[in-house]
Amino acid sequence: MIDNLNIMLPEFFLSLSIFTILMIGVFIKNSFNIVFNLSSLIIIFTVAIILNNSNNEVKIFLDSFTRDPFSNYFKILILISSLFVLNSSKNFIVENKLDKFEYPIIILLSILGMFFMVSANDLILFYLGLELQSLSLYILASIDRDNLRSTESGIKYFVLSALSSGLLLYGCSLLYGFTGSTNFDVIANQLIKDNTGAVFAMVFILVGLAFKVSAVPFHMWTPDVYEGAPTSITSYFAVVPKVAGLALLIKFMFIPFSNILLEWQTIIIFISIASMILGAVSAMVQKNFKRLLAYSSIGHIGYALAGVATGATSGYQSSIIYISIYVIMNIGAFSCLYLLKKDGEYKENISDLSGISKKHPILAISLLIILFSLAGVPPLGGFFAKFYVFLAVVENEMYALAIIGLLTTVMSAFYYLKIIKTIYFDDNVITFETRKNTIAQFSIFTSCTILITFFLYPSVLNNLVSSLFIN
Amino acid sequence: MNFPILSTLIFLPLLSSLFIFLSKDKTSNNSSIYISLFSSFATFLLSLFLWYSLDITTSEFQFVEENYWINNFIKFKLGIDGISILFIVLTTFITPICIISCINSVKVRVKEFLIAILILETFMIGVFCSLDLVIFYLFFEAGLIPMFLIIGVWGGPKRVYSAFKFFLFTLLGSVLMLVAIIAIYWLTGTTDITQIYEIKIPKEYQNILWLAFLSSFAVKMPMWPVHTWLPDAHVEAPTAGSVILAAILLKMAGYGFLRFSIPMFPIASEFFTPLIYTLSIIAIIYTSLVALMQDDMKKLIAYSSVAHMGYVTLGIFTLTKQGIEGSIYQMISHGLISAALFLCVGVVYDRLHSRMISTYGGLVNYLPKYSFLFLVFALAALGLPGTSGFLGEFLVLAGTFQKSYFVAMLATFGVVLGAAYMLWLTKRVIFGTVNNSEIKSLNDINKSEIIMLVTLAFFVIFFGFYPAPLMDTFSVSVNSLIDDYQIALNSQ
Numbered sequence: 017m018i019d020n021l022n023i024m025l026p027e028f029f030l031s032l033s034i035f036t037i038l039m040i041g042v043f044i045k046n047s048f049n050i051v052f053n054l055s056s057l058i059i060i061f062t063v064a065i066i067l068n069n070s071n072n073e074v075k076i077f078l079d080s081f082t083r084d085p086f087s088n089y090f091k092i093l094i095l096i097s098s099l100f101v102l103n104s105s106k107n108f109i110v111e112n113k114l115d116k117f118e119y120p121i122i123i124l125l126s127i128l129g130m131f132f133m134v135s136a137n138d139l140i141l142f143y144l145g146l147e148l149q150s151l152s153l154y155i156l157a158s159i160d161r162d163n164l165r166s167t168e169s170g171i172k173y174f175v176l177s178a179l180s181s182g183l184l185l186y187g188c189s190l191l192y193g194f195t196g197s198t199n200f201d202v203i204a205n206q207l208i209k210d211n212t213g214a215v216f217a218m219v220f221i222l223v224g225l226a227f228k229v230s231a232v233p234f235h236m237w238t239p240d241v242y243e244g245a246p247t248s249i250t251s252y253f254a255v256v257p258k259v260a261g262l263a264l265l266i267k268f269m270f271i272p273f274s275n276i277l278l279e280w281q282t283i284i285i286f287i288s289i290a291s292m293i294l295g296a297v298s299a300m301v302q303k304n305f306k307r308l309l310a311y312s313s314i315g316h317i318g319y320a321l322a323g324v325a326t327g328a329t330s331g332y333q334s335s336i337i338y339i340s341i342y343v344i345m346n347i348g349a350f351s352c353l354y355l356l357k358k359d360g361e362y363k364e365n366i367s368d369l370s371g372i373s374k375k376h377p378i379l380a381i382s383l384l385i386i387l388f389s390l391a392g393v394p395p396l397g398g399f400f401a402k403f404y405v406f407l408a409v410v411e412n413e414m415y416a417l418a419i420i421g422l423l424t425t426v427m428s429a430f431y432y433l434k435i436i437k438t439i440y441f442d443d444n445v446i447t448f449e450t451r452k453n454t455i456a457q458f459s460i461f462t463s464c465t466i467l468i469t470f471f472l473y474p475s476v477l478n479n480l481v482s483s484l485f486i487n
Numbered sequence: 488m489n490f491p492i493l494s495t496l497i498f499l500p501l502l503s504s505l506f507i508f509l510s511k512d513k514t515s516n517n518s519s520i521y522i523s524l525f526s527s528f529a530t531f532l533l534s535l536f537l538w539y540s541l542d543i544t545t546s547e548f549q550f551v552e553e554n555y556w557i558n559n560f561i562k563f564k565l566g567i568d569g570i571s572i573l574f575i576v577l578t579t580f581i582t583p584i585c586i587i588s589c590i591n592s593v594k595v596r597v598k599e600f601l602i603a604i605l606i607l608e609t610f611m612i613g614v615f616c617s618l619d620l621v622i623f624y625l626f627f628e629a630g631l632i633p634m635f636l637i638i639g640v641w642g643g644p645k646r647v648y649s650a651f652k653f654f655l656f657t658l659l660g661s662v663l664m665l666v667a668i669i670a671i672y673w674l675t676g677t678t679d680i681t682q683i684y685e686i687k688i689p690k691e692y693q694n695i696l697w698l699a700f701l702s703s704f705a706v707k708m709p710m711w712p713v714h715t716w717l718p719d720a721h722v723e724a725p726t727a728g729s730v731i732l733a734a735i736l737l738k739m740a741g742y743g744f745l746r747f748s749i750p751m752f753p754i755a756s757e758f759f760t761p762l763i764y765t766l767s768i769i770a771i772i773y774t775s776l777v778a779l780m781q782d783d784m785k786k787l788i789a790y791s792s793v794a795h796m797g798y799v800t801l802g803i804f805t806l807t808k809q810g811i812e813g814s815i816y817q818m819i820s821h822g823l824i825s826a827a828l829f830l831c832v833g834v835v836y837d838r839l840h841s842r843m844i845s846t847y848g849g850l851v852n853y854l855p856k857y858s859f860l861f862l863v864f865a866l867a868a869l870g871l872p873g874t875s876g877f878l879g880e881f882l883v884l885a886g887t888f889q890k891s892y893f894v895a896m897l898a899t900f901g902v903v904l905g906a907a908y909m910l911w912l913t914k915r916v917i918f919g920t921v922n923n924s925e926i927k928s929l930n931d932i933n934k935s936e937i938i939m940l941v942t943l944a945f946f947v948i949f950f951g952f953y954p955a956p957l958m959d960t961f962s963v964s965v966n967s968l969i970d971d972y973q974i975a976l977n978s979q
Contacts, residue, residue: 373640377599388632393658394625403621403665410669418669422662429658433635433651441639441647471625475557 020076023083026065026091027131033058034124041117048115052106055120059099059127066091079199080138086484089336090134090263097255097343098127104351104456105248108362112246114160122159123252126152130260134267139188139198142264146184146228150177153257157245169244176237177227184224190217191272203272215279221268222283229261231321232290235314239298242310247362250306251350254313255343262320262339266332269324277327284325289420291318296427300434305364308431309349312390315428316342322421323405326412333481334404340477341389341401341470348386348463354456355379357449366435371444379448380439382460389467391432392425397470404478491552492537493565496575497613499530500582504605507598516597523586523601527608531579534612538572543960546967548618548681556622561678564618569964570815573957574615574735574742577822581734582608584939585727588830591935592726592837593641600641600727607633607731614739620668620678620747627703627739628661634728634736642723649716649723656716660706667699671751684750684971690979697755700748707740710800711770714793721789722842726833729785733792733825738818741799745811749803750968753975756804763804764894770797771901778908784832785842787912788825791868794901795821801898802883806972810886811965812958817879819957820867820950824876827864827943831857834936838929844912849921854931858917860940867947869909870902875950 021028037058041051066088073084102123109115129152132145154177158170192198194213195206207214227234242250273280295315302308320342323335355376356363373380389398402425409418470477503526507519541549548566556563567575585604593600610633613626631654639650672678675686688696706713717737721729749756771794778790795817802814834857835850836842851858867874870881880902887895921927932940950957 384636393632394628399625399628403669406665407669407672410666411673415666415670418666419663422666423659426655426659426662430651430655433654436635437639437647437651440636441650473556475555478557478560 023069023074023076024081025069026062027128027135029065030058030062030124030128030131033061034121034128037124038121041121047117048110048119051117052102052115052120055124056099056103058124059095059102063092063095066095075137078138079201080141081132081135082137083135084484086263086267087135089480089484090259091131093259093340093343094127094130094134094256097259097347098123098252100347100459100462101248101252101255101350104347104354104453104459105251106455107453108246108248108354111357111360112160112248112362114246114248116159118155119159122152122155126156127256130256133260134263136264136267137200137271139192139200139203143185143188146264147181149257149260150181150228153177153253156249156252157241159249160246163246165244166246169241172244173237173241180224180227180234183220187217187220187222187224190214190220193217200267200271204274207273207275211276215276218273218276218280219283222280222287225261225265225268226287229258229265229317229321230314231287231317232294232314233287235291235294238314239307239310242313243304243307247306247350247353247364250309251346251353254309254346254350258313258317259339259343262317262324262335265321266324266335269327270332281325281327284321285414285417288318288321288325289417291315291321292421292424293318293427296424296431299428299431302431303366305353305366305369305435308366308435309346312428312431313342313346315424316390318424319402319405319421322417323408325417326408326414328408328412329485330411331405331408333485334408336481336484337404337477338401340481341397341467344463344466345386345389345398348382348460348467349390351456351459351463352379352383352386354453355448355460357453358446363446363448366438368446369435369438370442370446371439372446372448373440374444375447379460382464383439384436385464385467386460387432387436391429393429395471397467400470400474492533493550493552493567493616496530496533496537496579497565497609497616499533500526500605500608500612502526504602504609507602507605510598516601519598519601520586520590523605524583526605527579527583527586530608530612531576531583534572534576534579537567538576538960541567541569541572541960543569543963546964551618561621562619563622564679564681565616565622566618566681567616569961570745570968571615571742573815573819573960574738575612577738577819578608578611578615578735581730581822581826584826584830584943585730587935587939588730588833589725589727591933592833596640600637600725603633603637604727604731607637611731611735611739615742618680620671620680620683623743623747624661624665624668627707627743628658630736630739631657634732637728637731638720638724641725641728644723645719646723649719652716653720656706656713657703660713661703663699664703667696670696670699680747680751687975688751690754693752693755694758697748697752697759700743700752701759704740704743704748705766707743708737708796708800709740709793710766710796711773711793714770714774717793718786718789721792721829722783722785726829726836729829729833730826733788733829734822737792737796738822741796741803741814741818744800744803745815745968749806749972753972754979756806756972757976760804760806760890763800764891767797767801767804768894768897768901770794771801771898772904775901775904775908779904779911782844783842784844784912784916785829787844787908788828788832791905791908792821792825794905795825795868797901798880798883798898801894802879802886805883805886805890806969807886807889808965808969809882809889811968812962813879813882813884813886815961815965816875816954816957817883820875820879820947823943823947823950824864824867824874827860827940827947828868830936830939830943831861831864834932834940835929839923839925844915846923847916847926848919848923849917850926850929851917852921853926853929856937857932860932860944861917862913863944864947865909865913867951869906873948873951875947875954877951878954 129149
């Protein structure tokens with residue numbers, strides 16, 4: 017039992033700390049700052065605990081919970097990206113009067129949900145984790161409760177997400193009905209035999225998962241929620257749940273559904289191509305930077321899914337590399353939004369960026385690097401993300417997917433270039449107040465440095481990710 | 488030789504651009520100009536030293552550097568032979584000239600401009616040094632970023648359209664090459680081109696891979712019918728941008744054909760020769776006719792570049808010694824001549840802010856030194872014997888005659904057209920009556936302009952009379968290229 021506790025130490029630590037800071041928040045007045053700083057500390061401690069814990073694969077609680085390099089990698093990625101997102105948005109939170117002590121606590125709760133999602137080896141545990149995460153995200157989307165758009169986005173997200181959770185749950189129950197177990201490994205073994213019913217279940221589960229990572233055709237909520245929610249929440253939505261959702265998707269494909277590869281492969285290929293094309297086409301006409309990032313994230317999920325679609329370990333690895341670099345780029349992009357402040361108001365239209373290269377050269381060059389990287393132009397990090405994905409795709413002889421994917425890269429390059437054009441070629445309109453947000457600046461700096469220097473030593477990430485799939 | 492001299496050469500400009508970035512001069516840009524001049528000269532001298540110490544009696548790759556890069560997969564492999572060294576020297580020679588030229592022509596954001604030029608130089612040298620397909624692709628594509636900014640930030644009125652067209656055309660062409668590179672990796676298990684030469688790509692895959700590479704090189708070259716981005720980009724780019732574009736960026740594609748298409752896919756190269764001949768002839772004749780009708784000087788020179796590049800592709804795919812040597816010679820000489828012509832246009836553009844031919848006329852009366860130099864370059868561009876332009880075209884035609892009389896005849900027709908548009912341009916700009924009263928108040932070229940143009944003129948004439956330094960450098964490499972090609976064809 018003590019061994020089991022030791023294995024779940026990160027989760028235990030996180031839950032206990034959440035309760036503790038909840039108490040602090042309740043009993044101490046104006047405790048946002050304390051709770052916020054404590055949450056950051058908790059995240060750092062959790063990272064330390066995971067790193068300190070041994071990395072070998074263990075399954076506990078009747079094989080329903082796994083700790084392996086795969087889940088640990090994703091947990092660390094989730095924690096570090098939340099740390100950056102949370103801290104760089106602190107000024108934004110305070111200035112927009114979102115500084116309620118619940119804010120960081122709910123974020124921590126959603127992280128706890130994601131922990132169970134990536135560690136789950138059982139349908140029930142996975143569903144509980146997913147719901148814990150989703151419920152926290154519903155609250156976060158509408159946290160600016162006096163703002164019409166924020167509440168609207170919260171409701172929208174809640175209704176659609178609840179529907180998809182319902183479908184997912186229905187899929188889970190079908191799967192249980194046809195295989196007689198909720199355990200991933202048992203399900204995988206059961207599916208070796210021909211099992212038409214399980215294919216139905218798989219489709220329902222895929223719909224639910226595609227919704228969570230906002231892949232076409234289940235993407236409709238993304239632009240509205242991204243635009244409506246406060247920027248600090250949007251940046252969280254764009255980064256952290258995507259990571260967890262993709263991890264879950266890979267896990268489903270890798271363990272329970274590994275024996276019905278042909279059945280799900282076609283669906284994922286379709287979803288991937290549709291996401292890439294829709295992401296590229298719809299983003300071209302956007303005027304709001306957040307909305308544009310929403311569409312671009314749909315496109316990026318399409319590329320990550322192209323790696324999953326190969327159904328091979330190299331493909332899953334490439335997806336993980338992709339999502340990791342995606343996280344770095346999006347943290348940078350959203351942190352730039354925190355610097356676009358003018359007269360106490362944060363600007364989020366692309367036209368507001370017009371000519372900022374003259375007044376804010378450093379911000380402009382950072383955006384340039386991030387945007388070119390998002391477009392996948394070498395030698396920046398984003399290129400390597402795409403390169404690994406297409407390497408895996410071509411390895412599995414899916415040439416059509418590779419060519420469509422690369423053509424959409426060119427299409428999406430167009431709208432990134434349009435922003436760069438606004439920044440560099442147009443005349444200056446607004447001078448922003450940029451000097452005050454050091455943490456956001458630090459995030460941008462970190463993100464740009466990683467993106468630029470990635471090409472010097474690209475094996476780091478590669479080695480790390482290939483060690484996740486040794487079993 | 489353990490010192491990583493090629494990496495030094497590649498990253499020296501990048502390093503100095505970092506210095507410029509960190510340098511603080513608010514009022515004047517002198518320190519950034521001096522840093523960039525100094526570093527580009529240092530790079531030039533280093534490349535000359537490389538040329539001097541290169542063993543030209545062998546076609547082996549030299550100064551090879553191999554570094555672990557991506558685990559068990561891609562090596563950061565650099566190396567040069569007799570062909571690539573000339574392009575490297577051309578790059579490092581043109582860059583300081585561009586930097587000198589921007590003292591006169593770039594007025595805003597000089598510091599950023601110099602940074603962009605130096606970063607671009609890094610990528611260009613990288614292209615010519617890389618011995619690995621992925622590294623090559625990396626440098627090849629990376630050059631788009633600084634060039635996009637150079638056209639977009641410092642360009643003319645239609646700069647946004649041109650910059651976008653340039654970027655998207657080139658990117659679209661190269662993504663197919665990326666698929667091909669990945670496919671080659673899975674076919675051969677490596678992206679190291681020296682190993683791919685040994686392994687030989689299976690015959691059934693060669694055609695499709697060759698076409699994928701063509702899609703990238705044809706856009707970059709540019710070949711008809713995907714040349715349309717070039718006139719736009721040239722017209723809108725600032726002078727230094729045009730110079731780099733014409734002198735070096737276009738040569739990457741020709742180099743790519745020699746380094747990748749022919750040695751890796753010899754059978755496909757043989758198979759597609761008629762296609763290349765057709766496209767080249769159309770490029771030579773059609774774009775020459777188009778050039779005749781231009782009233783914008785930069786556009787005219789841009790179209791003439793397309794025509795000249797037609798000779799280059801024609802020469803490369805004759806796959807004869809004369810043809811390939813002629814192509815390389817033509818590329819180097821076009822690098823010097825087109826650079827000089829764009830600089831010449833830049834000189835008058837800086838004074839009158841017009842590129843229209845009709846603005847000028849009778850310049851010889853007021854700008855005699857300028858007119859003389861312009862005439863030299865115009866004659867070199869049309870291939871007058873005694874200039875470097877002649878030798879390239881002559882060798883290409885000599886190579887073509889060995890393969891097909893008909894094609895050679897059509898190509899020769901292009902020489903006449905080339906003479907027509909160049910001479911007509913000279914007549915309308917330099918000679919004739921003075922229609923524009925502003926011309927009377929113009930100053931003749933100043934010191935920095937003289938330095939740039941006279942240096943270029945010297946080399947244009949020098950290599951016209953004495954081609955040996957260039958020819959000797961690449962002849963062994965070209966021989967072995969053709970030998971390997973013949974062996975591959977015979978063994979199929």
